[in-house]
Amino acid sequence: MNVESHRISKSKYLLCFLLYIGSACLFAIYSPQAQVVSLWPPAGVALVGCLLFGFRFLPALFVGSLLFNSGSAIWNNGALTPTVLEASGVIALGSITQAWANVWLLRYYRINILDAPSYKQVSLFIVIAGVCCLINALMGNAALAYFYSEAGQRQMDWVNLLTWWGGDFLGVILVAPLLLGLFTRKPDKSDSKHVWISLSLPLFIIISAFQVAQLYFGDSVVINTKNNFNLQAEALENNFKRDMDSYTQALDQLTVWVAQQKEVSKEEFFTRSRQLTEHLPGIKGISWNPLIEPDEVAAFEQTMQHAYPDFKIKGQPLLPTDPLVVVKYIQPLESNWEALGFNVYANPARKKSMQMAKKLRADVATDIIQLVQLEKNDPGFLIFSPVFQSVDPADDSMGGYDSLKGFVVGGFQVSAILESSLRLSVQKYMDLYVYEKGNPTDRVYGDTALLTAINAQQGLNHQFIMKHAQHEWTFNLHVPERVITALQVGDMLGFLAVQALFGILAVLITLSAFGYHERLSRLVDSRTDELKRVNDQLHHYAFYDSLTGLPNRRLFLDRLKQALELSQRNHSGVALLYMDLNGFKAVNDSLGHEQGDQLLIEVSRRFNHVLRHSDTLGRLGGDEFTLLLPNSPSQKDIMLIVNKLTGCLEEPIILGDSSLVIENSIGVAIFPQDGSNLVELMAAADTAMYAAKKQSETVCFYSQKLKAEAIAALDKHQTEA
Incomplete structure (x- = not known):
């Protein structure tokens, strides 16, 4: 794991030393059970110090472990004896042996947890940590059994060994990646921020959750x-x-x-x-x-x-x-x-x-x-x-x-x-x-x-x-007290087993996801922009006329439907205008479809120019246009709009070498009197438009007379058929 510094940062070196002692004191004090410490951050700090500073951190690690263990003995027993110093020395030796063995194996297998580690590398990192953490657990418990037990009663406490191992193991796999993400600088500040957010922050949350869970579970066990x-x-x-x-x-x-x-x-x-x-x-x-x-x-x-x-x-x-x-x-x-x-x-x-x-x-x-x-x-x-x-x-x-x-x-x-x-x-x-x-x-x-x-x-x-x-x-x-202690420790060991399994799973997921996060982020961003452009284009094609840019039949009918529903709730009226260009077929036949398209574009531009923002103009196809007028327009309001629509066409339209003056025919239907739903209203406006065209008038309002004539024409057609 090649993250060792070429020159020692004195402040960072001192910080690691103080973190080792401080985290040991903090987690020892706030562990709810003296027999159980489910997460031991000093083991992770020791590994980080050796990865950053190499063998030069070993003296600080030895001194830190010796100070903490001898200080704990003085705090609990009130005296510092040669036995305490000897036992603390063996435990400190186990700490540096464990940390350096972990560093050597990581370097041997070329595992760098900050360099996009694969799932296999993360798994190997967890296995190496589990094996190496047995070193200090065995040496520490052996020291306690040898120095603090009477001759003939020196037996290894396997419950204490498992607890010791579990605390060191979680400390290494959780705390070491977190601190490496904080201490290792990247050339690009955005990369450093990415490491903090993607690696250090999730691990910090997991560690905090573990400690809170231990405090809560420990208190819960007592209660x-x-x-x-x-x-x-x-x-x-x-x-x-x-x-x-x-x-x-x-x-x-x-x-x-x-x-x-x-x-x-x-x-x-x-x-x-x-x-x-x-x-x-x-x-x-x-x-x-x-x-x-x-x-x-x-x-x-x-x-x-x-x-x-x-x-x-x-x-x-x-x-x-x-x-x-x-x-x-x-x-x-x-x-x-x-x-x-x-x-x-x-x-x-x-x-x-x-x-x-x-x-x-x-x-x-x-x-x-x-x-x-x-x-x-x-x-x-x-x-x-x-x-x-x-x-x-x-x-x-x-x-x-x-x-x-x-x-x-x-x-x-x-x-x-x-x-x-x-x-x-x-x-x-x-x-x-x-x-x-x-x-x-x-x-x-x-x-x-x-x-x-x-x-x-x-x-x-x-x-x-x-x-x-x-x-x-x-x-x-x-x-008795001894039975209570045994019951509580037994309950906590079950919690430790669950916590260790969850810790392995959390580290496996977090580190594996971190390894591929940056590359996937760029790929996702690029793909997202491309999809957004394509989606906007498809949306425009789906709802807008490709020639004039006006709402097409689908969008216009949807807006008409919404206007009718709103009108029904508000008890208001809606006017629908059907418009058809007179002589448009002759333009297409004489000047060609390209000139006909240019005519439609110019007519659409002129219509839009004279309409209000609240009005909806659409093109249903060919030379047929529709106009939606909400908010209960009066006949006077409608005629004002009609005059604008006809007036904007009085100026000739230049198509190539030709100059044309085009007229339009408009049919008007009003909701709800001319139609109680969308289909009836569309049919009424269409009927009125054809009546205007037939009568050579600019505009025609739908009436009962037109409705009767349409029914009579339909009956006649069926009779002849």
Whole structure:
């Protein structure tokens, strides 16, 4: 690529150096993601500097890269260490190696992107840039892995490598042609302007669009990550609440059924409870616990021993006056056998919950407990649903009252309820921590280590409260910072891939089009002028008489049609004059057609000379002329025009050695009374002209009499035929 200067322009050299550092700082600061810089202009500046100044620009390139990378480390870490200098030196070495390799290959293949490059040359320029940009990406990532990672953990970050390569690649193919178009002078100023407009300006627009797109997309990625998290968290919130409602509804339905039964049988209870809980894995046990007075214990045990021979009530009342609330039936029995016959009212905490349930006449849940049928550290809870029954079923009056019959009790496994709700894909990266009674240390579910990140406001967190059975649980859905970063970088890499493909296509089109633009412009301009001349000539021939220059039949009829349409809208009149030269055939026969043509030309000139600009004079053919008078001319106005037309012919016309005085016959028809459309008006004017000629008069206005005579003549002709 032979664009290197024979002498160094100090100002241009310094400008390239400052552009290298300035563009690096600018694009690093305004990149929305620290891990992603989709367009790295310094790579293009480095190539331009080496193309313009050759190897003499390499020291400036090395120093610029070293300053930027070491300065970035100081800005981020606050110190300049030998490790930073070593890593920055390797990266700077990669920058000059990449730029010079690119220059050497372009020169080897004789590619000059300012010298009308072909499609093949542009494609090769893009391929060379893609290959060379791997150099600094590999060396830079190797330096970062070696100098900033501990021994045994030095692995290449392939995501960072691809990002690095993509930024350098777009920087070279977009920025290098733009700067070459600005820095390379042409002898002709118009040529330089052409380069700026055809090459530099489109590339500048593309680069600006890319950067705006990155800023917008980067911000959108951050916002979308938050919005998606909130949407999915709200979906999970609804899922949790819906599933918890399903459990409490199943318990309440069983409670209503038990209240309606005079006596609850074992088979009916098992059947009914199984139907209600078979699709609810969080219920580990559901039981019917009737209220037993102390003097009814022996009879109750004797009755239960018919079904369960070893049945004994377990758990002594806390107070001598306390009733017993005994587990009579429980489903499933196999995993809850030990609970059969247990006096639930013997437990102080559960006694308190049942007393509240009776008082509120509503379901009441216990605090988190360890259910006997669950493994250790698998929390659960009980819900007591009171069953009331009317003392006198036949008394349905307002004064009737009911009494507590017992409790339907459900044993629930927290993990089964919550994990069955986590059906959405967000469970792959979203953590859950639940606590009760508004106290974060009262764990219900999840890892307490999440509290540290939540309290420090790290990552994303969605908190909501769910109330059930007089209890309150606080849910915290959390996504850690590392997961957020991984999601956002993944989204940006997809954008980078699209941007790289679009960049290749844009450069391919822009540079290829630029290569042929100037030559095609000249060819198009020349061809355009030629076509314009031909088109004007064809237009004149199509609408104007070639002999007299007057509008021909086509143009005159078009103007007459427009005049009639305008007259109809404005409710005005139009006059049409048909004119014929008397004795013109004799002139042609005696003097020849050439003299006849000269006569027509002179007559046309004289007619035009006496007419107004608003009047339209046309030649239909031969010696027939037509004249259109718009704007409702009166008969006086028409006669004034007629006198001018006849008067201009009084002066003899010189044709060669002959001097002729020619006369004309004029027929006048007026729209709309003499004809309601173009055809009728033309026929009326023609009839009037022939009447004038027949009567040897100069002018004749169309009338009903002429119309009647024309119809009679036509009928006579048809009869004779």
